[in-house]
Amino acid sequence: MTDVTSTVTSTHIQLAARPSGWPTHEDFRTTTVSYGPLEPGQVRVSNLYVSVDPYMRGRMNDVRSYTAPYAVGATITGGAVGRVTASTDDSVPVGSVVSHQHGWSDIVQADASTFTVVPELDGAPLSLYLGILGMTGLTGYVGLTAIAGLTPGDTVFISGAAGAVGTAAGQIARLLGAGRVIGSAGSPEKVRLLTEKYGFDAALDYKDAPVRDQLGALVPEGVDVYFDNVGGDHLEAALDVMNDGGRLALCGAISGYNDKGRTPGPDNLANIIVRGLTLTGFTLGGHLHLGAEFAERMTTWFAAGEIAYDETVVDGIENTVDAFLGMMRGANTGKMVVRIAPERR
Template identity: 75%
Template sequence: MTEAVSTQIQLVRRPQGWPVHEDFRTEKVGYGELAPGQVRVANAFLSVDPYMRGRMNDAKSYIPPFALGETMTGGAVGRVVESAADALPVGTVVLHQYGWRDLVQEDAAGFTAVPEIPGVPLSLHLGILGMTGMTGYVGLTSIAGMKPGDTVFVSGAAGAVGTAVGQIAKLLGAGRVIGSAGSPEKVRLLTEKYGYDAAFNYKDAPVREQLPRFAPEGVDVFFDNVGGDHLEAALDVMNRDGRIAVCGAISLYNSTEKTPGPDNLAKIIQQSLTVKGFTLGGYLHLREEFGARMTEWFGQGKIAYDETIVDGVERTVDAFLDMMRGRNTGKMVVRV
């Protein structure tokens, strides 16, 4: 066994508004020889995700904030290159949460072995086959209780979760699926590739004006990744006993001032709506169920996906900032 050097991205300053490169630094961290029970993993792909922006703030949330001066954690997939743990021999593909680094060395308990599927990029374990796809599945099934025939509206539909939600909704029998996106190209992609029945560009006109035209019979399920004006617009058109699964609020993450809430919250009462926020950590018991269904759909060729790939661990911050500004289609990953 040998010593090694890992390139890692660390948070050094709490962002004020939009993060900038100066909020981070790149460090070289040395690893000694493996201790018993440890493995060394060469990462293949790193994940950058919207929730990471919230963890950069020193604020109470469902998960502790990132610590200043420490390496950013988050999803990654790689391969064991050295092992002192029988359960994870050299060559095993693993998922972990050690985040933004090219090489990681930790106890084997911190890694989960995943199958290497011929012809399928390892990055999909971070996207449609992993937590991203599972987020869409859980939001539609356990949170919103989607039923066959429901009309489903998805905000931020061209992102990683949104592209998964639209497809899963159709596979579960949704009657009509509507999505919002931020460019004409993404709108076309939603209807031509991802099975959305209709989509619109939220930059063309206020969402509140556009959505009723695309949902003339109302919306039964709203899967919200954006918040703000999208939530307000959805409340206007929700059918009685409608369900809203609140997955994210990316429109608010970089705000430096308090943002006024929707002016139509009374709709929740008038229409007997259910509004429920969720994070995936409380639903990991559904991993096996999701995995079985997604593997079947994927094997049958019923799942499409896009990835936006940025090359090089040193460009992880670039990838994160581009993702936050909506410059990705599908899942944004860094190829180490």
């Protein structure tokens, strides 16, 4: 707890230039931001964890999207969890844990309305509010329910299944009654994790052979719901094996995020017509109203011990860019987070 009249300096990571292709350290800069005494209704938060996510790569480009592109020269915004150290708003008291979207910094000070107080659950590190208990878990839930209309017995294929959204989606699919859940990942260790820890019925290593050559044998019954985090070759392979009336929830296309040119799409889009498929792209923006429903179900599942998770934790605000770049290259299993400071309960 600090005095509301104190000033503080904070380290922020900002976008220095729009990346062309794969981002490099030169595309980011570290800046010191000074905060003055708190104004009425403000809160000061010491971050514990900040999130690095695939969608951030898209926001580094200057393209039209649901969410505005990051401004060059501004802090990279995104999910973060921290503890309140000073407050002039009773609804967000000192000592409480908050999640917010102020992004890559060690300390942030802003209007109380931009922070959400979250409960400290038994056995749950606070970083999970950036993962399975937060936007990541909600993304899996929304994609499977509102977007893909999962029904009990459906065979579900999830690409990038060992990633944060993938491990969430796989478990949620099973808990919602999917028949079989199949995943793809990029190493033998991740493939093993999917079947041994996360309850996937089968998994493939997309580095072994083309996905198109592997997927059919794993799903002789065809796929009813495809949850796509990868795009490109994975989407093409899925279109080969979708059942009539299948639903594809397009959540991410990490395979193309760093393409400099435009990459051609799948060669089998005609299947969309002859099989009567529905492809729906989504971002969380239009579906945040499902957050309460999700939180209730996920909290129940978590308390019942039904939810496994992995985190890849990188220490230190100064390593945030490395964590982001590593995540883009698949260095994480489960959610990649940056620990800014140790949790003190």
